[in-house]
Amino acid sequence: MDFIERHAEDTLKRFASSFPAVLVTGARQTGKTTILKKIADENSVSSTTFDDIAEEQSALSDPKTFLELHESPHMFDEVQYVPDLFRYLKIEIDKNRHNGMYYLTGSQQFKLTEKATESLSGRIGIVQLYPLSAREIRRDSFSESFIPSKEYILGRNRAFSDYTFSVKKLWEKIYRGGYPEVIKGSLSPKDFYASYLKTYIERDIKSLSQVADEMQFLQFITVVASRTSQLVNYGDLGRECGISEVTAKKWLSLLVTSGIVYLLRPYSSNVEKRVVKTPKLYFMDTGLAAYLTRWTNPDVMQNGAMAGAFFETYVVSEVIKSFANRGEDAPIYFYRDKDKIEIDLLIEENNTLYPVEIKKTASPNSDDAKNFFITDRLKNVQIGQAVIVCGTDKVISVKKGEKTALAIPAEFV
Incomplete structure (x- = not known):
């Protein structure tokens, strides 16, 4: 079966044009990376996954420098592995705020949502992605x-x-x-x-x-x-x-x-x-x-x-x-x-x-x-x-x- 269009895609595009950051969260294997990567690719946005242990360690050890090396617009996949990154995303957003700066995905939505709303209140649109609907x-x-x-x-x-x-x-x-x-x-x-x-x-x-x-x-x-x-x-x-x-x-x-x-x-x-x-x-x-x-x-x-x-x-x-x-x-x-x-x-x-x-x-x-x-x-x-x-x-x-x-x-x- 070929690519299945997700109804959340329109919502994410609307959020990307309205907020500096968007976050797709939800259970594993629901298609979070697929849907956001599709939108990021359409806008020529490069991406990094924290499934890569080297990238994870780089972000954990020096998040400020890490973001300087990954200029916006940028997509970060599996961001639950580096929850403290949200604080530094706020700093980068407030330096030169505009919409569509960061595209984020991650599991463990309550933990992530808490971090996102604490650090990026008013700066982020959040979509909960579930398995495919009927x-x-x-x-x-x-x-x-x-x-x-x-x-x-x-x-x-x-x-x-x-x-x-x-x-x-x-x-x-x-x-x-x-x-x-x-x-x-x-x-x-x-x-x-x-x-x-x-x-x-x-x-x-x-x-x-x-x-x-x-x-x-x-x-x-x-x-x-x-x-x-x-x-x-x-x-x-x-x-x-x-x-x-x-x-x-x-x-x-x-x-x-x-x-x-x-x-x-x-x-x-x-x-x-x-x-x-x-x-x-x-x-x-x-x-x-x-x-x-x-x-x-x-x-x-x-x-x-x-x-x-x-x-x-x-x-x-x-x-x-x-x-x-x-x-x-x-x-x-x-x-x-x-x-x-x-x-x-x-x-x-x-x-x-x-x-x-x-x-x-x-x-x-x-x-x-x-x-x-x-x-x-x-x-x-x-x-x-x-x-x-x-x-x-x-x-x-x-x-x-x-x-x-x-x-x-x-x-x-």
């Missing part, structure tokens, strides 16, 4: 954030008027995941993810924290993958792996920091105190989660005990990517109270909340909309169109009591 894989040029208003749904419905929906192909996508090397067919999913985990643990985890037992950490990642789309329970995670609750919390933080896991916050503004305050965890790539939990093919996964969890994880990750590719933090939450009444997603825009239920069914009915009544408890906010994202092949109106929802295909996300 839109990108099918070469869909549509790149708007997922806000399920009626206008959005009508627009997507027109765009998909000639599209052939396939539940089988949808589950193949969920099983395979979105890492570029897997999508391009360079490696089988099994071979890629085995190598990926080994590199991830040996390089990212060791640099972020002292993990004494690598096999125990791998077991921990596997347990977390088996809990995707569930509320976080540190005690349960610890017991499963034979580690303390404190260690489980620390290790889950590592997975979040390195872009493997996303923690979805509960919605708590202007609601009763009985709502839960615990986040839900989602793997950001269903292919990696499938490998860890040992699903051998998409058909078995589709009919297995984790089918609902994988479908929900897939949809939530696609929603997050739709915002991230535009350089935005996803304004998303979930609702769950002590009575276990839950809405999978609440998406916020302009003081309006859009409630979203996620169901793997291809035949949605009124029971799938039964929890939308709970939005009446949300105060001082407008409630937008309620939707059910599911395996349907067309838009369907679903009514439960006084609430009417629209069931939409997962491909609309």
